[in-house]
Amino acid sequence: MRGGTVQINWHETKPVLTCDFHPLSGLLATGGADYDIKLWATVSGIDQKKSPGVTYQSNLSYHSSAVNSLRFSPLGEQLASGADGGELILWKSHTTDAGEVWKVHKSLVFHRKDVLDLQWSTDGAYLISGSVDNSCIIWDANKGSVHQILDAHFHYVQGVTWDPLGKYAASFSSDRTCRIYINKPSKTKGVEKTNYVCQHVISKAESQMTDEPKSARSHLFHDETLPSFFRRLAWSADGSFLLVPAGSHKSTPTSEPVNTAYVFSRKDLSRQESLPALMLPGASKPVVAVRFCPITFNLRGTNTSSFFKLPYRYIFAVATLNSLYIYDTESIQPIVIVAGVHYAAITDIAWSPAGNYLALSSQDGYCTLLEFENQELGSPISLSEEKNVVGDANKSPVPEAINNISNSDSVDSRNEIIENSHKEEEDDKDGKEASPSTRVPPSKPAKRRITPMAID
Numbered sequence: 001m002r003g004g005t006v007q008i009n010w011h012e013t014k015p016v017l018t019c020d021f022h023p024l025s026g027l028l029a030t031g032g033a034d035y036d037i038k039l040w041a042t043v044s045g046i047d048q049k050k051s052p053g054v055t056y057q058s059n060l061s062y063h064s065s066a067v068n069s070l071r072f073s074p075l076g077e078q079l080a081s082g083a084d085g086g087e088l089i090l091w092k093s094h095t096t097d098a099g100e101v102w103k104v105h106k107s108l109v110f111h112r113k114d115v116l117d118l119q120w121s122t123d124g125a126y127l128i129s130g131s132v133d134n135s136c137i138i139w140d141a142n143k144g145s146v147h148q149i150l151d152a153h154f155h156y157v158q159g160v161t162w163d164p165l166g167k168y169a170a171s172f173s174s175d176r177t178c179r180i181y182i183n184k185p186s187k188t189k190g191v192e193k194t195n196y197v198c199q200h201v202i203s204k205a206e207s208q209m210t211d212e213p214k215s216a217r218s219h220l221f222h223d224e225t226l227p228s229f230f231r232r233l234a235w236s237a238d239g240s241f242l243l244v245p246a247g248s249h250k251s252t253p254t255s256e257p258v259n260t261a262y263v264f265s266r267k268d269l270s271r272q273e274s275l276p277a278l279m280l281p282g283a284s285k286p287v288v289a290v291r292f293c294p295i296t297f298n299l300r301g302t303n304t305s306s307f308f309k310l311p312y313r314y315i316f317a318v319a320t321l322n323s324l325y326i327y328d329t330e331s332i333q334p335i336v337i338v339a340g341v342h343y344a345a346i347t348d349i350a351w352s353p354a355g356n357y358l359a360l361s362s363q364d365g366y367c368t369l370l371e372f373e374n375q376e377l378g379s380p381i382s383l384s385e386e387k388n389v390v391g392d393a394n395k396s397p398v399p400e401a402i403n404n405i406s407n408s409d410s411v412d413s414r415n416e417i418i419e420n421s422h423k424e425e426e427d428d429k430d431g432k433e434a435s436p437s438t439r440v441p442p443s444k445p446a447k448r449r450i451t452p453m454a455i456d
Contacts, residue, residue, distance in 0.1 A: 003358075003370035004051045005341050011036065016361040018069045018348045023294075024076045025100075026352050028054060028359055030367060031067030036060065037081055037091075039102075042357055045371060052357065052371040062104050063087055068229065069117045069348075073124045078105065078141070080127055082115030088129055090144065106144035110137055116156065116229055122164045126194065128171075130157030136171045138196065150181065152198060155224055158231040165239040168269065169196050172231045174224040178202040178244055180269055200274045202244075202264070216253040220262065220276070222246045222286055228321060228345055232289035236314050237296060240266050241277075243316060245287035249279055259283045261290055261318050278307055285321035289348055292316045295355035297378035300330055307332070315377055317358060321345045324360060328378070335377075341368050355380075 010016050011032030018031040028040040040054035065084035072079050079091040079102060092105035113132035120127055126147060127139040135151040150171065159172035169181045181196035204217040221231075221244075231246045247260035260283070262276035280287075297313040308314075308329035315335075318325045324346070326336035344364035351358055355377060360368040 001336065001370060001372050001376060002045055002049075002051050003338075003368065005366050005368045006051075006053055007366070008054070010365060010367055011038065013365045015066075015344070015363040015365055016347065016367055017066060017363070019350045019359050019361040019367060020071050020348075021350050021352045021357070021359070022072050022076050023074060023353050026354065026357075027057060028350070028352075028357075029070055029072070029079065030361060031070045031081060031083075032365075033066040035063045035065060035067065035083070037063075037067055037070060037079075042352065042369065042371075046373055052369050054367075054369065058102070060091060060102050062089060065114075068115060071118055071120055073120050073141075074122060075124055078124070080118050080120065080141075082118045082129055082131075084114040086111035086113055086115060086131065086133070088115050088118070088139075090127075090141065108139050108144055108146075110146050110149075111135070114229075117159050117232055119161050121162045122166060126162075128160045128162060128169055130160040130171055130173075132156045134173070134175075136160050138169070138194070147194065148196060150179070150196065150198070152179065153177065156229070158229060159233045159245070161233050161235055161242075163235055163239050163242075164237055167239075168199075170233060170235075170242060170244075172221075172233050172244065172246070174222075174226065174231070176203060176219050176221045176223055178221070178233070180242075180274065200269065202274050205275050218250045218253065220247060220249070222248045226286050226288075228286070228288045228347075230288050230347055232291070232348065234290050234292055234316070236292055236316075237294065240310070241308075242266070242269075243290040243292070243318075244276075245290050245318070247276075247279060247281075247287060249281060259286050259320065261287045280318060280325070280327070283318075283320045283323065283325070285323065287318055287320050288346060289319040290316060291319075291349045291351060293351045293355045293358075293377070294353055295377075295380050297328070298381050300378060302330075312381055313378060315355070317349050317351070319346045319349045319360065324349070326358075336370075338368070338370070342366065 011034040014033035016030050016032045020029050031037050037060035039057040041057055043053040045052040063083045067081050067083045070081040077093050082088045088108040090106040091102045094101045111131040115129050115131050118129040127141050130136045134153045136157045138148040140147045153173040153175050155173050155175035157171050157173045161170050172178045179198050180200040182199040184195055184197050185192045186195040205220055206217055233244045235242050242264040244262045247262045248257040249260045250257050258281045260279045260281040263278035265277040268274050293315040313328050313330045315328045324338040325334040327334050342362040342364050346360055346362050348361045356372050358370040
C-alpha cells in the first residue's frame with residue numbers, strides 16, 4: 001500500500017466536505033466549501049514506487065453554497081450533490097466531441113436547510129437525502145419530485161443509506177437515534193408504490209457487566225455535541241449487515257464511554273428490538289463515516305477467529321475525526337491504520353470501483369489517497385460467484401458475533417500505519433499554499449489497539 005495527503009489546491013484551500021468515485025470510469029469527484037464540484041483522474045504511483053496522485057479534469061459550478069455530499073448513481077450516468085441551504089442537484093453526463101460533460105439535469109427542491117448526506121437506491125430509481133431541517137426525503141429520481149418525507153427525527157439528519165436488497169432504508173441523526181425503515185408497498189388505483197415506514201428506532205441498550213438488580217440503559221450514540229456534521233453509515237453489498245458510526249459504548253453505567261462503530265446484523269432487524277451484534281472500539285476520536293469496498297473477495301482461510309460467518313470477505317473503512325481503520329470480515333484486527341495525515345476533521349471516505357484506491361476528504365482543504373497493489377487486499381471473487389452472492393444474500397449465512405474475544409496484545413502483522421504525510425510542497429498548478437494560520441495542529445494518532453467486541 002502506498003499513499004498520503006495529495007498536496008494540491010483541491011478547493012481553493014477551503015474545506016473538502018465530500019468525495020466519491022465514478023462507478024465505471026473511476027474519476028474522483030470532490031465537493032467543497034468553495035461551492036464547486038471538481039473531477040479528478042487518479043495517477044498510479046506503483047510503477048514509480050511513489051505515492052499516488054490526481055490530475056484535474058473539470059469543474060462543475062452551480063451551487064451557491066458549500067457542497068456537503070455527492071454520490072454517483074449506480075450506473076454512473078448521474079451525479080447527485082447536496083449543499084447548504086437545502087440545495088439538491090442532479091447532474092447528467094453528456095458525451096460531446098470534446099469529451100464527457102456534466103450538466104445540471106434537475107433541481108430537487110423541498111429541503112428548507114442544509115443537505116448533509118444522500119444516497120442512491122441500488123436500481124437508481126430513488127434518492128434519499130438527510131438535512132438540517134430534521135427530515136430525510138425519498139425522491140423519485142426520474143420525475144425529480146418528492147416521493148416520501150420521513151420527518152420523525154428531532155435533530156439534524158447526518159447520515160442516510162439504502163439496503164442494497166431494497167427492503168430497508170436507514171437514517172441517522174444527532175438526536176442519538178438511528179431509524180430503520182421497512183418498505184411496505186402501498187397500492188393506489190392498482191399501482192404499487194414504494195412506501196417506507198419506521199420499523200425500529202435504535203437508541204439505547206442495556207449496559208453490560210452490571211451487578212445492579214435493574215440493568216441501566218445507556219445511549220448507543222454520541223449527542224449533538226459531536227464536532228462533525230456527518231454520521232455517514234453504510235450497508236454491506238449483500239445487505240447482511242449495517243455499519244453505523246458515532247457510537248459511544250459504556251460497559252457499565254458508571255464507566256467512561258468508548259468511541260466505537262456498531263455492526264447490526266440483518267436478521268436482528270426483523271426482531272422487536274434491534275441491538276448491535278458487534279462493536280469496533282478503541283478510537284481516540286468519534287467515528288464519523290464508514291464505507292465498504294465495492295469488491296467482494298475470496299476467503300484467505302488464514303484466520304479461524306472471524307467475527308463474521310460469511311463465505312466471502314468484505315473490506316470496509318472506518319473513519320474517525322482524525323484517523324482511518326480498514327477492516328476485513330475475516331480478521332480480528334484492522335488490516336490498515338492511517339493516522340495523523342490531516343490537520344482538521346475527516347469528512348468523507350470513498351473507494352474506487354476496482355477497490356485499488358481509497359480517498360479521504362478533510363476540513364483542512366486536502367484529500368488523502370491510498371493505493372493498493374494488485375491483489376494486496378485479496379483475490380476478488382468471479383463475476384458469476386458475485387451474482388450468486390448478491391442473489392442469494394438472504395440464504396447466505398449472516399454475520400454472527402463470536403464470544404471468544406482475543407486477548408492478544410499483538411497487532412496483525414499486515415497492519416500498516418501512515419502518519420503525518422503532510423509535506424512542505426507547493427500546491428497545484430496555481431502555486432497557492434494553504435496558510436498555516438488556517439490550519440489546526442495535527443492531533444496525535446491513537447495508540448490504543450482496536451479489538452472488536454461481541455455484544456451479547
